[in-house]
Structures are given as C-alpha cells and as structure tokens.
Amino acid sequence: MNLKKFIRDIPDFPKKGILFRDITPLLNNKKAFKYVIDTFAKTLKNKKIEYIVAAESRGFIFGGALSYKLGCGFIPVRKPGKLPYKTNRYTYDLEYGTDTLEIHQDAFTGQSKILILDDLLATGGTAQALIKLVESMSGKIVAVAFVIELTELGGRNKIENYPVISLIQY
C-alpha cells in the first residue's frame, strides 16, 4: 500500500517554513490504519516485546493499537505533571528552549523488552528522550519505530545504536 497517499502536506504549520506531514487522513482510513499496525506487527512479531513506550499525544494512537495487536502492555510517556504517580523525568533541548518528558517509576521492571514507538522521526530529540527514560530504568530497547521518517533531518543518526524502523520516508 502506498501510505504517502494518506499523508497530507500542510505548509507553514505549526509555523512559517515548516511543511507539516498530517497523519489524520491515514488514521481516518480504516484500511491504511490497519495496514500500518499490521506491518509493524509483522516486522516485530518475533521480538517478544513486553511493553510499548510512546509519548503523548499522537504516539498514543499507534501505541494503543499496536499494544493490542502484539498483546503487550502500554506505557505512556507524558509532559510534566500529567502522570499521577512517582515519575522519572528527562529534559532535552529544542531549537528554542527545552522540553521535559516523564514516565512512571514502576512502569516496568529491569530488562523488560521494550519497543519505543512514535508517529514521526524528525531531529530525533523525542526519540532520544524516550530512550534515556527507558534505559535509566534498565529497560532493554528492542527497536525504535516510527510511522514517518524525515530523512533529511538526520534523526536516525542520533539513535543509531538501536534497530530503527520507519514505514514512510521523506
């Protein structure tokens, strides 16, 4: 299936000069959405994944569906103050300013086999933050998977120590 047909280009969003790759037409199309989840599942089926870790908000959509399909647990990573129990946090640099993500301290036990999943690999900052959070708790990262990869931004180089999967490349 040509998944690019279901990605809508939005110029100048969220700000001037950015070409935003909108995944809502893909989510909207039951066949395309199913194809994405089934393709991930096929690629990952022998990895014995115990948990999927994904960041809010778009990552939750794919993370929820793939957790169901693979029969594993789902672990949400959120912005500060959203998770109600004790958390570990990681702060990382953005183009302007910083961002912080949190994970529950009891989300998994050490050596658990974990898939990190997000909708988009751009500069790799969020993926790196997810990796740091998981490794700080001794999780074993089996793969890092994305629906879309913006290859020119070189995010893959930042996470080259891990198997990286992406379904659509620009």
Next chain:
Amino acid sequence: MNLKKFIRDIPDFPKKGILFRDITPLLNNKKAFKYVIDTFAKTLKNKKIEYIVAAESRGFIFGGALSYKLGCGFIPVRKPGKLPYKTNRYTYDLEYGTDTLEIHQDAFTGQSKILILDDLLATGGTAQALIKLVESMSGKIVAVAFVIELTELGGRNKIENYPVISLIQY
C-alpha cells in the same frame, strides 16, 4: 475480569481533595488492556461503526486500539492549535474557566456512524463537547463509551439521549 484491580487510586491529584483514578496499571497489563478492548468490541460489534472520535490524550490510547479492533477509522479531537487543517471548535465551561476542543472539518461526511470514546466519564463536560462537535457535522452518534464512570458526578444525565457504555463504575 475484575478491572478495578488495575485502577490505582491517587489521592489529591491533580489537586487537593480529588481522588484520581489512574488507568496506567490497566494499560500496563496486557490481559487487562486486551480485555477492555475486546469487551468494547463485543458490545459494539453489530453497530457498524465507521469512526471512533476520541479526545487527547488518554482517549487516544483506547481509541487507537478499538479502531484497529473494530476495523474503523480514528478521528482525533484536540486542544486548540494542534490539528493542522481547517477545524470546527467547541468551547465549554469548566469549574474554573473554559476549555476548547477542535475537530477537522473534513473528518467525516454527514450521517457517518460514530462512536465517541473516552477513558473517563466524570461531570460529562468533555463528552458533551465531543457530542456537539460530531453533531455540528451531522454525524450519527451510535454510542458514547467510557472505561471508567464516576457515577456520583452524574455525567450520564448530561448525555442521556445516547446509549452510554461504561466498563468500571465508582
């Protein structure tokens, strides 16, 4: 399955006097998460649902999984400025202040059969906002479903014109 075993009570979150019902242990447990999705799917299987509409962020986890299971499209409803294309918006009152939610204008065509899904039915404000957004675009709401219902808050009364499903009641 006794799903309440997988809900963690967090006193005084997000503020003093609130008893927060934490669903992360449920998401974390592959059997409990699967049971929730399968139970929704069983209840809704003859409804010919074409789209699930859910609000960020926790609603996305269940919405993604159930869309996959039912084989329907998924439509995200988000806070202002997050959806990149043309949106309709609805503003509603909170205890203090207001909140606004947006949906893409081209998310579905009139008369589409829609399930509204959220993790929690509390006062019903968010559910009402989702209903207003869907009906403003002539969607046909087949049911409104929740993982948890806080019955004392009476949210069900606000949406009594629709079939309401909840899996866990407090």
